[in-house]
Amino acid sequence: MQDPRYQQLADVIVGHSCKVQAGEKVIVETFDIPEEFTAVLLRRIHEAGGHALCHTRQNRVIRELYMNAEEDQLAYIGKHERQMMEEAQCYIGLRGTHNSTEMADVPQEKMKLYQKHILKPVHLEVRVPSTKWVVLRWPSAGMAQQAHMSTESFEDFYFDVCTVDYAAMAEQMKPLEKRMTSAGDVHIKGPGTDLRFSVKDIPAVGCAGEYNIPDGEVFTAPVKDSVEGTLSVNTPSLYQGTVFDNIVLEFSAGKIVKATANHTEKIDSILDSDEGARYIGEFAIGFNPKVLEPMMDILFDEKIAGSFHFTPGNAYDDADNTNRSEVHWDLVTIQRPEYGGGEIWFDGELIRKDGLFVTDDLAGLNPPG
Numbered sequence: 001m002q003d004p005r006y007q008q009l010a011d012v013i014v015g016h017s018c019k020v021q022a023g024e025k026v027i028v029e030t031f032d033i034p035e036e037f038t039a040v041l042l043r044r045i046h047e048a049g050g051h052a053l054c055h056t057r058q059n060r061v062i063r064e065l066y067m068n069a070e071e072d073q074l075a076y077i078g079k080h081e082r083q084m085m086e087e088a089q090c091y092i093g094l095r096g097t098h099n100s101t102e103m104a105d106v107p108q109e110k111m112k113l114y115q116k117h118i119l120k121p122v123h124l125e126v127r128v129p130s131t132k133w134v135v136l137r138w139p140s141a142g143m144a145q146q147a148h149m150s151t152e153s154f155e156d157f158y159f160d161v162c163t164v165d166y167a168a169m170a171e172q173m174k175p176l177e178k179r180m181t182s183a184g185d186v187h188i189k190g191p192g193t194d195l196r197f198s199v200k201d202i203p204a205v206g207c208a209g210e211y212n213i214p215d216g217e218v219f220t221a222p223v224k225d226s227v228e229g230t231l232s233v234n235t236p237s238l239y240q241g242t243v244f245d246n247i248v249l250e251f252s253a254g255k256i257v258k259a260t261a262n263h264t265e266k267i268d269s270i271l272d273s274d275e276g277a278r279y280i281g282e283f284a285i286g287f288n289p290k291v292l293e294p295m296m297d298i299l300f301d302e303k304i305a306g307s308f309h310f311t312p313g314n315a316y317d318d319a320d321n322t323n324r325s326e327v328h329w330d331l332v333t334i335q336r337p338e339y340g341g342g343e344i345w346f347d348g349e350l351i352r353k354d355g356l357f358v359t360d361d362l363a364g365l366n367p368p369g
Helices: 004-017 035-047 059-068 071-087 108-130 141-146 151-162 166-172 174-182 264-271 360-365
Strands: 025-031 051-057 090-095 132-137 185-190 193-198 205-207 217-220 228-232 237-239 242-244 248-252 255-260 280-286 307-312 331-334 343-346 349-353
Touching: 004 035, 004 132, 004 151, 004 166, 025 035, 025 071, 035 051, 035 090, 051 059, 059 108, 071 108, 108 264, 141 151, 166 174, 174 205, 174 217, 174 360, 228 331, 242 264, 255 264
Parallel strands: 025 051, 025 090, 090 132
Antiparallel strands: 185 193, 185 343, 193 228, 205 217, 217 280, 228 248, 237 242, 248 255, 280 307, 307 331, 343 349
8 A cells, every 4th residue: 555645745846846847857866765656756747747757776786886887987877867967857866775874885086986977067067056956865764773763753754854834934934044145254153163254245045845855944155265263063974975973174264174083084085076175165054843863864964953064065056155066065063952052143143042043033943842
């Protein structure tokens, strides 16, 4: 028997996130996703009049490809995937996994080839700026384990948080968009963190289920050379198959001049991928009231209520500080009291303290109670 929540999620993806129109080409890329849901999603796309182009992938197979692929081989794959992306109007990425560290032993030089020939030219240069796209995870047993939950409880949590009223959320975040758009100087303080930077003249963009599910953030970017100080990241971060913890970044004139973590050598290798990887491409404030604890999955963690994230690497076109990179690595810090607290200031005015917005116009973004 089909889970009735499948149809509800498919409705959100097709009707709200991508707003699929008749005749549009829709790339559907699935990774370790149950075929039952893929079929429901394709049916919903066709009901909307869209033309689905489906790629079903398995992470173990992809690992094998990356472990042994030569540069010209990945360049060939990237060339054809870019052409397909250029001809599509929508992209839906459903990313499940049986093992979140499946790529942990892929050599760094191979991952850099993937970034160079597939991630950057296909996704960062075409998909993100030129299609209606949405990316989401799938509630696997592995994700439930990362969240320290039973599989059944995690599935309930997943479908609850992924099918919220995003139209209402979009209205609630408008005051924060307005404040961030008009802000100049930002000061963030917390245990081990003292950051100052400018966001002057860089747009702020609210996210309510159009690009990520779950959602609940407003993002902008710092002026590229303005970041000064130290960031101490208090959540673990899973990136390229490796779990990084105790990340500390030191900035001067916008550049990460020192980085330490439990895998310092590997984090330095990532930040040395290209010149832009040591500069910040995104600053965002998360406020989804149903996402409270880190689970080493960035699509969830960056939406945590009372969090912010700072992102080494590529900037988005709609909040562009001109930084370009093959890297885009969201690093999440939680500022609620149980995580040590913290403050965010805009132009000398306290905006959020210990994870709660303190101004009347932003109070609607605080969790209930």
